[in-house]
Amino acid sequence: MKDLKLISSNLLVYGATHALVDAACVAIIFAAFFAKSLDAAGLVWAILLYNIIAFGAQPILGWISDSFKVPRGFAIIGCIIVALGVCLVSVAAMPAILIAGLGNAFFHVGGGTISLNLTPKKASAPGIFVAPGALGLFIGALIANNGLFFPLAFVLAFAVACVAMFVIKKPKLNLKPLTPKSNIFFVVLLLILLSVVIRALVGSVVAFPWKTDFVLLIALTLAVVFGKAFGGVLADKLGWIRVATIGLIVSAPLLYFGPSFALVGLFGMLIFNFTMPVTLVAVSNSLPGRPGFSFGLTTLALLLGALLAFFPSKAFFVAPEIIFVVIIISAACVYFGLRLYSRRDKDRSFS
Amino acid sequence: MKRIALLSGVFVSMIGAAFADIAVGPNPADFIPVIANDPAATMLIVVIPVVILVAAAIIILWHLKHQKVPAGSIAKSDVDKSALTPKEK
Numbered sequence: 441m442k443d444l445k446l447i448s449s450n451l452l453v454y455g456a457t458h459a460l461v462d463a464a465c466v467a468i469i470f471a472a473f474f475a476k477s478l479d480a481a482g483l484v485w486a487i488l489l490y491n492i493i494a495f496g497a498q499p500i501l502g503w504i505s506d507s508f509k510v511p512r513g514f515a516i517i518g519c520i521i522v523a524l525g526v527c528l529v530s531v532a533a534m535p536a537i538l539i540a541g542l543g544n545a546f547f548h549v550g551g552g553t554i555s556l557n558l559t560p561k562k563a564s565a566p567g568i569f570v571a572p573g574a575l576g577l578f579i580g581a582l583i584a585n586n587g588l589f590f591p592l593a594f595v596l597a598f599a600v601a602c603v604a605m606f607v608i609k610k611p612k613l614n615l616k617p618l619t620p621k622s623n624i625f626f627v628v629l630l631l632i633l634l635s636v637v638i639r640a641l642v643g644s645v646v647a648f649p650w651k652t653d654f655v656l657l658i659a660l661t662l663a664v665v666f667g668k669a670f671g672g673v674l675a676d677k678l679g680w681i682r683v684a685t686i687g688l689i690v691s692a693p694l695l696y697f698g699p700s701f702a703l704v705g706l707f708g709m710l711i712f713n714f715t716m717p718v719t720l721v722a723v724s725n726s727l728p729g730r731p732g733f734s735f736g737l738t739t740l741a742l743l744l745g746a747l748l749a750f751f752p753s754k755a756f757f758v759a760p761e762i763i764f765v766v767i768i769i770s771a772a773c774v775y776f777g778l779r780l781y782s783r784r785d786k787d788r789s790f791s
Numbered sequence: 792m793k794r795i796a797l798l799s800g801v802f803v804s805m806i807g808a809a810f811a812d813i814a815v816g817p818n819p820a821d822f823i824p825v826i827a828n829d830p831a832a833t834m835l836i837v838v839i840p841v842v843i844l845v846a847a848a849i850i851i852l853w854h855l856k857h858q859k860v861p862a863g864s865i866a867k868s869d870v871d872k873s874a875l876t877p878k879e880k
C-alpha cells in the first residue's frame with residue numbers, strides 16, 4: 441500500500457510535469473512563430489534544432505545524471521531552464537527555443553530515471569510517465585494557436601511542479617552499475633533501438649487526412665497517450681514479447697487503412713504505441729544502474745527516426761505499403777531483441 | 792568490439808542516409824523547401840551535431856562496457872524474465 445502511494449504520487453507529479461514541460465516547449469516555438477519572431481523557414485530550423493537538443497542531448501545528460509546520482513535535481517533544473525525559455529521568448533525567440541530544448545532534455549532524463557525506478561524492471565510506470573507528453577504537445581500547440589500563451593502562468597505552474605518534485609518522497613534509486621560481460625546485450629540494444637527508430641519514423645510520416653477534424657485530433661492524441669500508458673501495464677501482465685510484437689503486427693494493417701477510416705486509424709495508433717514502454721524498459725534493463733543514459737539512448741533513436749521525415753526520404757516512407765513493411769520489420773526487431781533479452785540459458789550477461 | 796562496430800555502423804548509416812538525401816538534391820514531392828534550399832545550413836545545424844551526439848553516445852556505451860566496477864559493489868543478476876509471458880515464466 442505504501443508502495444502504491446509512492447508510485448502513484450510520483451507518477452502524478454512527474455507525469456503532470458512532463459505534460460507541462462512539453463506543452464511549454466511547443467507553446468514557446470509556436471508562440472514565437474505567431475508573434476512573427478520567426479518566419480516559416482525559421483520555424484523549420486527552430487523545430488529541427490529544438491529536437492536535436494531536446495532528444496539528442498539526453499544520452500550525455502543521462503550519463504551525467506547517473507554518474508552523480510541526481511535525477512530529481514535534473515528534473516527540477518530542467519523545469520527552471522524551460523521556465524527561463526518561457527520568459528525569454530518575447531525578447532529573443534531562437535535562444536529561448538534552444539534553452540527550452542535543453543531544459544526539456546534535463547527534465548526527461550531526471551523524470552525518466554525516477555519512473556524507471558518506481559517499478560523496477562517493469563514497463564508500467566515508465567509508460568505512464570511518458571504518456572502525458574503527447575497530451576502536453578497537443579495542449580501546447582492549442583495554447584499557442586489560440587493566442588493563450590501567458591508566460592507568467594507557465595512560470596507559476598513550473599514553480600508548483602518544482603516544489604512538488606522537491607517535497608515528494610522519491611523511490612529507492614538503483615544506480616549501481618553492473619558491467620556487461622557478454623556481448624549479447626549489444627545485439628539486444630541494437631535491435632530494440634532500431635525498432636524505436638522505426639516507430640519514430642512511422643509516427644512522423646503516417647498521415648491522417650481526417651486529423652483536420654478537431655474531435656478526431658483529440659481522439660488521436662488520446663489514442664497515443666493511452667497506447668503508451670496501457671502498453672506497459674498490459675505488457676507486464678501478459679508478457680512483453682506478446683504485447684509488443686503482436687501489437688505492432690496488428691497495427692500494421694490498421695495503419696495501412698487508417699488514412700481512409702478514422703476509427704481504424706485511431707485503433708491502429710493506440711496499439712502501435714503499446715510497444716513504447718517495453719522498448720524503453722528493455723533498453724534500461726540491458727544497462728542496469730544507468731537509467732538516465734538508457735532513457736537518453738531511446739530518445740536519440742527517436743531523433744534519428746524523426747529526422748528522416750525532414751528529408752526527401754519521407755517521400756519513400758510515406759507510402760502506406762512501405763509503412764506496412766517497415767512496421768513488420770520493427771515487429772521482427774522487437775521480437776528477436778526481446779527473445780535474446782530473456783534468453784533463459786543462464787545467463788551471465790552481467791557480473 | 793564487433794558488436795560496437797555493428798552498432799556504430801547502423802547509426803552511421805542512418806546519418807549517412809540523411810546526408811545522402813541532401814547530396815542527391817531535391818525531390819519535388821516531399822522535400823521540405825527550407826532544407827532543400829540550404830544544404831550548408833543543414834550540414835551545420837542538423838547533420839554535424841547529430842553525428843557528434845551519436846558518436847558521444849557510442850563512446851559512453853564503449854566506456855560503460857569497459858568500466859571497472861569495484862568488486863564489492865557488484866550484485867549477481869538473475870535471468871530477467873520480464874519479457875516472457877506468465878505461462879513461460
